[in-house]
Amino acid sequence: MxxxxxxxxxxxxxxxxxxxxxxxxxxxxxxxxxxxESQSSQSxxxxxxxxxxxxxxxxxxxxxxxxxIEEVAYTLGGELTPTMIANSRYNVGNQVRLANxxxxxxxxxxxxxxxxxxSITQGTSAGDDLxxxxxxxxxxxxxxxDANITYVNAGIGATGSYIGVHRAxxxxxxxxxxxxxxxxxxxxxxERTEINKETYASLLRKLWxxxxxxxxxxxxxxxxxxxxxxxxxxxxxxKFDIPMISYKDAILDVIDKGYIKWTDISGDNIHPNxxxxxxxxxxxxxYIQSVIDDLDNISGxxxxxxxxTDIGNTYVNAKLLMSDNTEPTKLGAFEMKETNFGxxxxxxxxxxxxGQFTDDxxxxxxxxxxxxxxxxxxxxKNSCAVDVYLDGELxxxxxxxxxxxxxxxVEFEQIKTGLSEGKHTLKIAPKSQDGPAMFYVSxxxxx
Numbered sequence: 373m374x375x376x377x378x379x380x381x382x383x384x385x386x387x388x389x390x391x392x393x394x395x396x397x398x399x400x401x402x403x404x405x406x407x408x409e410s411q412s413s414q415s416x417x418x419x420x421x422x423x424x425x426x427x428x429x430x431x432x433x434x435x436x437x438x439x440x441i442e443e444v445a446y447t448l449g450g451e452l453t454p455t456m457i458a459n460s461r462y463n464v465g466n467q468v469r470l471a472n473x474x475x476x477x478x479x480x481x482x483x484x485x486x487x488x489x490x491s492i493t494q495g496t497s498a499g500d501d502l503x504x505x506x507x508x509x510x511x512x513x514x515x516x517x518d519a520n521i522t523y524v525n526a527g528i529g530a531t532g533s534y535i536g537v538h539r540a541x542x543x544x545x546x547x548x549x550x551x552x553x554x555x556x557x558x559x560x561x562x563e564r565t566e567i568n569k570e571t572y573a574s575l576l577r578k579l580w581x582x583x584x585x586x587x588x589x590x591x592x593x594x595x596x597x598x599x600x601x602x603x604x605x606x607x608x609x610x611k612f613d614i615p616m617i618s619y620k621d622a623i624l625d626v627i628d629k630g631y632i633k634w635t636d637i638s639g640d641n642i643h644p645n646x647x648x649x650x651x652x653x654x655x656x657x658x659y660i661q662s663v664i665d666d667l668d669n670i671s672g673x674x675x676x677x678x679x680x681t682d683i684g685n686t687y688v689n690a691k692l693l694m695s696d697n698t699e700p701t702k703l704g705a706f707e708m709k710e711t712n713f714g715x716x717x718x719x720x721x722x723x724x725x726x727g728q729f730t731d732d733x734x735x736x737x738x739x740x741x742x743x744x745x746x747x748x749x750x751x752x753k754n755s756c757a758v759d760v761y762l763d764g765e766l767x768x769x770x771x772x773x774x775x776x777x778x779x780x781x782v783e784f785e786q787i788k789t790g791l792s793e794g795k796h797t798l799k800i801a802p803k804s805q806d807g808p809a810m811f812y813v814s815x816x817x818x819x
Contacts, residue, residue: 446631448647452654453626460622460655462592462606465615467663468674469587473551474664480518485509486526486544488536489555492593493527494715497643500525504644505553507653512660522547528715530781532559533572535747538690538817540578548584553656555591557620558642560601567786568601573608573684580612580677581688589656594620596634596641608683613675617659619644619652686743686789690819693739695720698816705733705802706813713749714782716814722802723810727756734761734801741818744798745786749812750774756809761799762788769803772811782814 444453476483487493487505495503509523526543528535533556544552554575560568579588590609592602600620609616626632637648644652663670677684695708695718706720713719720735746760748770755772770785787798802811 462618463616471670477516484522491529504652537575574687693816702736706735745817747814
């Protein structure tokens with residue numbers, strides 16, 4: 373075996389340990405697969421935007437006393453290596469809330485664990501029983517056989533932080549979670565950088581402020597080419613001082629070194645296959661084990677979300693108006709259809725065979741809020757566009773067409789932010805076209 377310098381990893385470890393000590397948490401850990409583990413988390417006080425695909429471990433320490441990490445070749449299906457573990461610790465974070473959850477598990481109490489994310493969390497390419505969420509929950513059940521653990525998989529494919537923060541009340545907080553895992557790192561994109569940053573931060577704050585005081589562990593995934601929102605998400609989790617486990621940094625490193633190929637852990641350019649999900653679960657449970665091993669040393673104040681005032685406030689009251697909790701003030705040509713479309717139940721659908729709509733065919737809603745958006749169906753065929761009017765003024769035109777796409781799914785369009793307090797009206801008017809036409813309204817997103 374050879375040794376590598378890993379200067380960047382160790383420098384980041386030192387910074388993170390200092391930050392966690394200051395916040396009353398412990399950053400020490402032990403590996404369930406190797407006693408020579410080292411952590412590469414970055415300081416929770418480090419801020420500043422970074423390009424999406426920049427090196428996340430670029431800090432170089434000074435001096436000649438740089439510790440070394442033992443480099444061990446990784447074999448698919450084998451134990452995690454020290455370098456993989458170190459690379460996965462993007463941010464160790466404050467561990468006080470997680471320690472409290474572990475104590476509840478040790479005491480045999482009821483604990484609810486929710487996994488919130490997109491298609492990877494949902495289990496695409498692995499299935500319900502072999503996805504990382506189920507595997508991680510299985511590990512917790514085996515580790516704490518006396519506890520009563522409720523498992524909730526709240527993954528919905530093709531959704532990011534905007535939809536995530538708006539469905540959090542219904543899909544996460546209604547379950548009164550004790551521990552929440554979050555991953556939107558390949559669904560949040562730089563096409564909507566600022567919206568995705570603000571909704572992700574608002575999501576974290578919304579979940580953190582829930583009455584059950586849940587612990588949060590964030591997860592960072594990657595596409596084959598390294599595309600990921602990890603740096604933007606990572607900047608936010610450092611501000612809030614919560615953990616982030618980076619599958620991206622762990623898996624791309626062993627691929628770059630030639631130990632495995634991307635095709636070993638994925639059948640496409642995004643979704644992990646069964647071995648990939650197993651690796652992700654191992655990285656997560658290895659981190660949890662490090663907290664278990666250091667439980668007696670973790671105390672003090674938890675992360676102070678209130679001290680972060682520059683981000684994550686816009687959407688903390690976000691919710692969805694859907695057919696099960698809202699009646700449109702006017703239906704027009706729309707009808708509520710009892711169906712599951714993109715894991716959103718019973719959308720309102722306008723559909724005509726000749727493609728001709730009139731002014732009377734619009735659907736209208738009344739709502740109270742300062743921000744409003746629409747969740748609608750992107751369709752591979754027979755879709756149409758709509759004009760959206762807010763308080764009588766044309767605010768947006770949405771085209772639902774997704775020709776030659778991979779399938780139908782639920783997309784979002786933010787219509788307006790910064791509205792005045794009070795009641796507002798939203799009108800969605802389908803536009804005529806040649807041939808069959810339809811438009812799906814899955815929900816109105818307000819905050």
